[in-house]
Amino acid sequence: MDDNNRWRIYNMKILLVDGTVFGTKTGALLRQVEQYIKEFDSSLELEILYFSKLKHQILDGSPLNDDMKMMIQKFEEADGYIFATPIYQASIPGVLKNALDMLPPKALRYKPAAIVANGGTFQHHLVVENQFRPILDYFRCLVTPNYVYTHTSHFGENDQIIDQDIHERLRELARVFVQYCKMSESLTKEPIDKH
């Protein structure tokens, strides 16, 4: 069976990555995206990977623990990704970069990806565009052109998203992501070049 036909038989697996190790808003944002994706395509298999539930290990050459092995396997087996990240020190959290450093460079190749981020200041929304997206570009992900950045003020009690504009942006992100999933179905993952 060639790579093109594989996708017509198996449902695509989408890994939703919650890159926060404490706090709750990033997870709430991710679960809202999950809900909107389901509305657009119920055939996708969605799984949330909460970094807060993993025993993280700094990449220092030591043998990897079971949680890190499991995390890497989930990344490798997924057909697409939604990344949710808080902003730390005008960047992505070290734990998220550390996790990405553990992945084989070809593990995410030509797979769709979308980013949502949450910060305590509005001024850091370009962290997504200028810092996170280039990493996913390096992996050759199909990164959706739209991302969503939320601020603490967009959340109400129990981390409900209370801003209507954010809901619309998240729905649009989900819509485009589902289209990117379909687009990736027809893109053979085996490259012609050796890079």
Ligand SMILES: Cc1cc2nc3c(=O)[nH]c(=O)nc-3n(C[C@H](O)[C@H](O)[C@H](O)COP(=O)(O)O)c2cc1C
């Ligand atoms: C160590 C640390 C550094 C942070 N630095 C920034 C920052 O530079 N810019 C910003 O907008 N928010 C910053 N914040 C606020 C977090 O982005 C915000 O608390 C987080 O997105 C809330 O989501 P959570 O509940 O999932 O943790 C920082 C928070 C922490 C804990």
